Amino acid sequence: MESDRRTSTGSAPAIPRRLQACERCWKRKQKCDRQLPACTTCVEADAQCAPRRVPIGPTTEEGSGLSHAAVPNYVETLKRKRDELDAQFRQQRARRERDESVPGPQLSPNMETTSAVSPGESNQTPSTAPTSFSERSVQAAMGEIGFLSRNAMAEPRDETRGFPQELAMGNMVRAALVISGEDPSQSQDLCNHRRTFVTMMGPATGITKEFATPYVNRFLDHVGVMFLHIDRRKLQGEFDSYFDAHRGQPSHTKAPNSDTAFLEFKVYMAVAIGMLLSPEPGSELLATGLHAAATERLTIILEQGNCVKTLHCLWSLALYSMFSSLGGSTWHLVGLAMKKCISFRLHREPYPDSDISQEELNSRRSIFWALYVLDRTISCVMDRPFSIEDEDILVQLPVYNSTSKTVTEFDFNCHIIMHARLLSSVRSSSSRGRLYHYRNLSHWRDLPKSVKDFVPGDGALSVSIKQLTCRALTQIALLTRGTQPNGGIVRDARAVEHDVVDSCQAYINAAYSYSEQGKLAASFIDGFDLFAAGVLVTCLPSLSSLAGPPRETAIISKCTALLTTIGERFPSLKVLRKLLLALSSVAAQGAYHDPTLDELPEIISDRMQDLIQDFLRKYSVIEYIENMAPGITESSSSAGPSAAESKPTVYVLDTFPPKAIEYAKTLFNIIQPQDEEFKNWRQNARALLVRSSYVTADDIASCPNLVAISKHGVGIDKINQDACAQRGIKILNTPGANARDVAELVVALALSVARGIRSITTRQMLKPVPKETCNGLTLYQKTIGIIGMGNIGRTVAEIFRGGFDANIVAYDAYMPEDVWSHIPHTRAKTVDEVLAQADVLSVHVPLTGETRDMISYEQIRAMKPDAILINAARGGIINEADLTKALSEGYLWGAGLDCHEQEPPSHEKYEALWKNLNVISTPHIGAATSRAQLACATAAVDNLYQYLSRL
Structure with a gap:
């Protein structure tokens, strides 16, 4: 049967074949059908099909044109070429020595020397042009070395014959697209997410030209101007031609084809990225649908084998992933694109004898530098290695082409590339020092005039x-x-x-x-x-x-x-x-x-x-002590009593957090109420730490040695300030340490009053409460009035502004005009101006003679009838009797009080006020969090130590 098959095939016209694989297939380790004049693989790749340059010995195998024994191995080939070059060198040296022994002709300076003396006969610097035989030998040897280096890393560009499809570019890209941008360490099936969005929203490719135009313009204005390979006029023309061709047609019903796949991919991705650049709500859903439609065309584009188109697609996908957590892993996509650049040899200039046109050369250069900018950006920001080092890059910048960009656009794009190279220099040569790189950056920041005019x-x-x-x-x-x-x-x-x-x-x-x-x-x-x-x-x-x-x-x-x-x-x-x-x-x-x-x-x-x-x-505590109080961190036996005597003695009148006490003991000799020595604190105390205790004028008069009082918290109204001033006693407090905690309580009180939480909870404890009977206020985009623009007032404004998009109206008689420059707000001239506008009024001023009863009956009546009043500052700023009266008359929605004239507040005193279920009262707990307590206590200790150390 075998003979019959041979007989039948022998009747067909014989196809001329080589005895061995062509040079290209052999070096790329691809299967070669050895057809003449060119093998199928080279024809498909549009590459030159040249015969092997390795001699072939005879073979005895029947039906085979080549045997493993017939082809010399690589080591033997290199050895043979080494011997040949060595023999040539010895022959040339012997001939040169003979020539030097014979006097040569004397040449005058005016005589032509280009052809008078051959390279082998000249005693000057040898010419770089080798003999034809040596040139062939060196090229053959370098070809062997190049093959050895490519042997383990060859990546066929067409990915067809003999290439594992698991490593094909299409599969690699799909793998990168399913890595979640929310958490790069986890791989999620984002394809299902995209399909879900497409199913929910419908085919995104059915959008109209009028709808898509603003997004393409945003893409061109924000992204196109940053990269060399984006031709604004060309992309705009492709955008117009796409929608003109599909006008009145349901484009999503057509399957992608090879002729229009790349154009559709570019249009879809430009619109999708423009949507992500838009802050409009819901735009990301539409962008996800367009992204899914574009990825459907990616396989067709990859199969075409056009390097510039392939890299443009990878660039678009990587850029999209930077703005969407559903776009895959930017790091992996950029890495794949740069590896493809190297595979296509875009990081180097083409060979001199290549027939690449200037337009194609510009396209290759532009897409490489666009990916280079992305690679440097991602690597520097995420602290990842570069995909390629600068010393391996030999490609030039594109030549300016007036048909694709203006001069200013081109200069700006080159300026962006210069910045990427500057980042690369900092990463690769950090040992040069800060000033070296800073001067380079200063040169970059000195924008050329064309760039200044463009930006x-x-x-x-x-x-x-x-x-x-x-x-x-x-x-x-x-x-x-x-x-x-x-x-x-x-x-x-x-x-x-x-x-x-x-x-x-x-x-x-x-x-x-x-x-x-x-x-x-x-x-x-x-x-x-x-x-x-x-x-x-x-x-x-x-x-x-x-x-x-x-x-x-x-x-x-x-x-x-x-x-x-x-x-x-x-x-x-x-x-x-x-x-x-x-x-x-x-x-x-x-x-x-x-x-x-x-x-x-x-x-x-x-x-x-x-x-x-x-x-x-x-x-940290240890480092702080070492820096601020060296030598007193811990007493040792060798130090003796002098170590303890060097520490100031401080009396603590209240309970402080244990960690703060431990910290204070590293700086002071601490005496607490449970200690025996504490009973004589008035006679002996030089410094006090207080939290909630009153320090009266009599207390100060009975303390002859007192020089400083450090208060846990901001308010110092419990300390007789006049008596301290007469004696020159320093009062220290801790502003800002608990600002966040107090501000959060203000928000909690405002929300609780607005939604009637106390009323609902109280009723619900007696019987079920139908939700139809519940009513509340919404604080979103309401006006928040703030009296007192200190640390707590500022934090309250930041929370309401950032979380509720609220309008802020603030008043402070002493703060400078620009104290809240980062917070959009209206600076009121008077308290009455705040009262008239506020939906929620929050008071954050100290209790002084000027601020006592600042908010009384008349001020409350001036407020909106559904306004909310919050006091987390000091009791006495709001007249509580007037507040009770105004609430009973229906002048406010409710009030939240963390501070009272009597603390802690009692039922006997506040029964009338608390009868109103829209009043929420807490016993001054604004700073009653573990974080705030420890921070305030530590700050009080630090303030006291710094003051005493300066005396």
Whole structure:
């Protein structure tokens, strides 16, 4: 039967074949059908099909044109070529020695020398052009070496014959797309999510041109101007032609085809990314549908084997994933794209004899540099390795083409690439020092005139420039920590420190202002950049004496508000906001007690973690003692009684948290009420720690040695201030330490009163309460009136503004006009102006002769009939009798009181007020949280120690 088969096939016309695989298939380890004049694989790849350059020996195997024994192995081939080159070298050296022994012709300076002496006969520097035989030998040897290096890493570009399909680009991209952007460590089936959205929303490809036009324009205005390969006019033309071709047709009913797949992919992704850049609600759902439609066309595009189209698709998918947690893993997509660039050899210039047109060459260069910018951005922000090092990149920038971009657009794109290369330089050569990289960055920041004219001062590109500057300074500050300033120029190092913090604040302010205009739709890259800026603003001034005094906390409030917005889209970044708030609390209170900071999240870079740990170490108890009170941390037997005698004695009149007492004992000799010595505190006390006790004029008169009283908390009304002033006794308090805790109670009281929680709870304890009988108020977008613009008032305003989109009206007779520059608000001129506008009035002033009975019957009647009154400041600021009367007459919706004239409040005194079920009363618990108590107590100890140490 075998002979019959041979007979039958022999009658067909014979196809001429080579005896061995062609050079290209052999080097790529692909199957070759050896057809002449070109094999099928080379024809499909549109590549030159050349014969092998390795000699073949005879074979004795029947029916086979080649045997393994007939082909010399690689080591033998290299050895043979080495011997041949060595023999040539010896022959040339012998011939040169013979020529040197014979006097050569004397050449005058005017004689032509180009052809007079051959390279082998000249005694000058040998020519770089080798002989034809040596050239062939070197090329063959390098070909063998190149094959050895590609042997283990060959990636066929067409991915057809002999290539494991599990590693095909289409499968790799699909794998990257199912990695959740919410948590890159977990793989989720996002394809099902996308299908669910498409099923819910319907086919997104059915959108109209009028609907999609604003999103394409947003894509071009925000993204197209940043990358070289985006041709605005070309994309706009493709957008128009797509919708013109599908006008009046249900485009989603047609299956994608090879002729229109790439055009449809570009249009879908441009519109989808434009939707993600839009802050309009619900736009992400439509973008998800378009993204799903685009990925359906990806397989067809990959099969076409066009490198520029393939890389443009990967760039679009990576960019989309930066703005959507349903877009897959940006890191993996960019990595795949860069590996494909290397596979297509886009990181190098084409061979000189290639027939690539200038337009195609520009396209190859542009898409490579676009992916390079993404790679450097992702790697620097997420602290990942680069996909390719700069020393391996030999490709040039594209040549300017007036048909694709204007001169200013082209210059701006090149400026962005220059920034990416600057980041790469900082990462790869951090040992050069901070000033070296800072000078390079200063050169980049000195924008060319064309770029200055192109970037308006208040637009999205201006925010982008500030962000890029902040990112570069962050890398310089983190990667060059610990390096000595070049030349030891301290003044220059100080300027760098100031510039880092100032630039970070400028970026946060610009992003916040842009967000307030409703224009910010941030990516997770923005989240990392904002967090890094907030950390540097918080930590750097405390860690470096060069950076000047610590910055105000207002900028951190803006930063956390932005991180809150970004965290809604990327939940894994919510931890960054929480961490930044904890760090700002440490900086404000001067003590480290928040358990959030005990273990830093893994998504923070190692360098950033080192910076935070250094910052926290400074504020830990042990480090604080070593820095502020060296030598008195602990008494030792060798020190004797002098160690104890060196500590001041402090009497503690109230109960303090145990941890605060332990801390205080490291600084003072502490005497508490349970100690025997405490009974003589009036006669002996030089310093007091108080929490809730009254210190009267008689107490002060009976303390002849008293010099300081440190109060746990803000209010000092329980201490006779006139008696202290007459004696020159210092009163210390802890403003700001419990601001967050008190502000949260204010919000809780306002919500409880607004929804009638006390009334409903009281009725429900007696019998079931039908929900139809319950009624309440909504605080969303209401007007919040705040009297007193200190730490607590500011925090209340931030919470209501950020969480309830409330309008803020504030009054303070003493604070400067710009004290709340980061909070949109109206600064009232009088208290009456606040009363007339407020839906919720919150009072945050100290109790003085001026503020006693500030809110009385007339002021309450001036308020809205459904207004809510909150007092978490001091009892006596609101006239309680007048409040009881006004409530009984129906002048307010209700009141929330955490402070009373009598504390703790009793039923006998407040029975009439409490009869109104829309009054909620608490016994001054604003700071009654474990965090606030410890923070206030520690701050009181610190304040007292610092004051006594200066005496």
